[in-house]
Amino acid sequence: MICTCIFCGKEFEKNAKGRTPLACYDPECRLKLAEKQAEDDRMRKRKYRARVRKARKMSLSEIADLANKAGMTYGQFVAAMEGGTHEEADGSCGRTAKGC
Ligand SMILES: [Zn+2]
Numbered sequence: 001m002i003c004t005c006i007f008c009g010k011e012f013e014k015n016a017k018g019r020t021p022l023a024c025y026d027p028e029c030r031l032k033l034a035e036k037q038a039e040d041d042r043m044r045k046r047k048y049r050a051r052v053r054k055a056r057k058m059s060l061s062e063i064a065d066l067a068n069k070a071g072m073t074y075g076q077f078v079a080a081m082e083g084g085t086h087e088e089a090d091g092s093c094g095r096t097a098k099g100c
Contacts (some may be wrong), residue, residue, distance in 0.1 A: 001020070003022075005022075005023045005024035005026070005029055006022045006033075007023050007028075007029045007032045007033070008023075008028075008029055010024050010026070012024040012025065022036075052081060055081055063077065063078070
């Protein structure tokens with residue numbers, strides 16, 4: 001399968017199974033890809049944390065309502081919210097998500 005590098009536009013043969021790579025195997029492009037992914041990851045985390053912060057500001061009845069819509073009990077919903085925070089922690093900073 002031929003893929004096009006998003007950085008240099010070069011066409012390259014996909015040499016591994018699984019996900020289609022975004023960048024060619026040029027070391028420079030791999031580095032840019034890693035930076036881009038790190039940036040995407042930060043963006044995702046920022047959005048996620050903004051969502052959690054927003055959720056934390058909601059009143060109990062609002063959360064209960066959301067939980068109800070999600071087909072969960074209030075407790076399950078809060079646990080999922082808190083659990084999600086935990087999953088977001090990749091441990092790279094050596095702290096929990098809450099500590100970051
Ligand atoms: Zn490239």
